[in-house]
Amino acid sequence: MTQLNLAVIIKLEPDFSEGSVSYNPDGTLNRAETKSTLGPHSAVAAKAAFYAKVRYGARIAVTTMGPPMGEMALQQAQQTCDAEELHLYSDRIFAGADTLATAEVLRAGIQKLEDKADIVFSGHRASDGETGQTGPQTAWKLGYTFFGNVIDYHVDVQTRTITIKRIVSLQGFYDVVEEVQAPLPVFIAIDPSYKATFNTVSERLAYEKYQKEAKIRADNYKQYLKVFNVQQLGVDQTLVGLPGSPTIVYKVERIPKGKANRKAEVLDGSNPEHIRKAVSKIKEALSAMVIK
C-alpha cells in the first residue's frame, strides 16, 4: 500500500481567549498586548489530518509562513497531529503579503516537502484576517482540486480517491450538504464544525499510540523543524511580500455611527414599574398578528 502524505497549513494568530486578548477602549483589538497562539481554525485542520494518521497511518507535515515565533504554532500543531515534518517560511521580505503573495510562499513550501502531498489541509479562515482566501489560492497555484467547508472525508488509499462531505451555506437560502468524490491530490479547507470520530477498537488504540508519540515529538519539535528564507524557498522575489501583493490596505477607520434607526425609550432596570412596562410591551408585540 502506498503511503498517504498530508500537509497542513497553519497560522499563528492573536489569541482571542479571555486573559490573552486585549481590546482598546474603543472596542478594537489591541494587537501589542494580545498574545499569539495556534489559530483555532488551524487547530481544527490539524485534528482533521490526525484523523488520517489514525485511520490510514498517514505521514504529516505542518507548514506555516510567519515570523520566527511561528515555530510555537508549529509545535502546538505537532502535538495535535503527530507531524513528522515542520516547515517555517520566514523572511522579512514576506512581511506585508496579501493573500495572493502568501499563497505563493505556501505553494513553494509545499512543493519542497520530503514527499509530495496527496492532501493539503487548511483551516476555514484566520481569526484575524478572516478572508478565507489563502487556502483556495494556494490550492490553485498547486494545481490541486479545492474543496471548502469540509465536514467529513474518507480516503480509498488503493485507488487514490477521496470522498468528501461539505457544507454549502447560501445566505437567504437553505444550507446543503454535498457529497463529492475526486482523485488525489486535493486541497481541503476544513469547516469549523468538523469532528473526528474513532469507532473501532483498533482506531482507538492507534489514536492513543499516536497521541503519545505526538507529545514526545512536540517536546523535541526542533528536531523536525526546517526554516526557509526566500532564497532557500527559491521563489521569485517579485511574487511574494509587498512586491507580489496586488492589494494594499489604503486606510483603516472607525466605522461611523449610523443614524439612529429607532428612538429608544430608556427604562430604569431597578424600577419595578419600568420592568412591568417593558414586559407589557413585549407581550403586546408577541400577541400581534403575524403577517410575514
Next chain:
Amino acid sequence: MTEGKYRHVHVVMELEDGKLVPVSLEMLGEARRLFDDFNKKYQSNEKVIAVLLGHQVKDLANQLIEYGADAVICADHPELKEMRNTIYTKVICQIASDKDLATKIEPTYGAEFKRPRYMFFAADSIGRHLSSTVLTELESGLASDINKLEINDVTITHQSKTAGKPVTYEKTIEMYRPDFSGFLWTTILCLDNKNPAIERDYHPQSCSIIPGVFEAITPDESRTGIVLDFIPTIDQKDLAVKILSRKVIKSEVDFDSCKAIVSFGRGIKDSPDENIKLIEHFAKVLKAEIGVSLPISKKPFPVNQSLSNNYMIPDRVIGTSGRKVNPMVYVAVGISGAIQHIAGMKEAELVVAINPDENSQMKDESDLFIKGRMEDIIPLLIEELKKQEKTVEA
C-alpha cells in the same frame, strides 16, 4: 494605460438549484448604481455584465437585465449544471479574457480588451472560494467581505507600488470591509505596480460582497440589454470531481418559526456561565430562540463545555456573518450594536436592549432600552413575565 484594455464590471451570478440566490441581484444593483455614477463622472460607457453559468439557465437572462445588467454572458452547458470549483474557475476566466465577447458588447474597444476592470463575487461558501481561485488564475487582487464600494481617482505614495513617489490611480475601486470587531473599516485597493523595478498590472480589481448588504434595484421591464452565449472550452481533466449527492439541511437553530429571539454578546463576560443560564431561562419563559453576536462565536471566554457547544457557535450568529432575522420581539442582552449585528436584526418589530451603558450604539437601534446589569434585570423580567402570564390565564 490604453483606454480599452480594462473595461466593465463582471458580476458573477450564483444559482442554487437553477434559481438565483438573492445576493446575485444585490450585487447587480450595486454595480448598476456604481456604473451610472462612473459613466457620468468619466463620460464613459462601460457596462455592467452579468456572468451566468449553469445548464438550461438562459431564461434567467432577461431577469438580470431588468435588475440592472447591460449585458449577460451565458455559459450554458450540461457540465456546468452543478457548481464545481475547477471547471467554474476555468470558464469564468475564459469569459474574462475573451476579446470576441468584449467586441460584441462594445465594438470600439474589443480588439484592445484584456480583462474586466472590476469583478464582483458573493462572499458566501461558493463565491468566497470561486473568487479566490479565479483571481489566482488571473493573477490579480481580491478583497473579501465587502460592505461598501466607491470608485475614485486616488493618489498613492507607496514604498513598493510607486517606489515612494506620488502616483494617481484613476478609476480605483475602494473596497471597504468591516473587521472582526465590527468597529473598524479597512479599505482595500488593488493597484498596478507602477514601481519600475517590479512593474506589473493587477486587473481586474475584485471583491466578494457580503450577502444582504446592498439592495437590488427595482426591476424595470423596459430596460434593454444584450444576451450573449458563450461556448466554454471544457477539458476532461477539469471534470474529475463527481457530485454523489446533495441534501438540503435545516439548521437546528430555528430563528424563523419563533416569535421572539434573545441574543447575547460580550456583555455576559463578568460571569459567563451564570449569565448564559439566566438567558437560557429567560428565553424559555419567552418561548424564544437564542442568538449571539459574532465575537461570542469565537468563544472568547472559558465557559462550561455544554453551554459553549450549544450557544457559542457560528450557527447562532445574527448579523452579516450569520443570519438575518425578523422576529416580533428581539431582546439584545449585553450587545454593543456593531453594524454587522444590526444588519441582521434591524427588521425586528420590537427591539429591547438590556445594557448598563446608555451610550451604547445599541440604544439607537432599540425601542426599549432597559438600563442596568443583566444579572439584576433578567430575573425581574422573568418574574414579571410569569406574573402577567398568570393574569391572562386567570
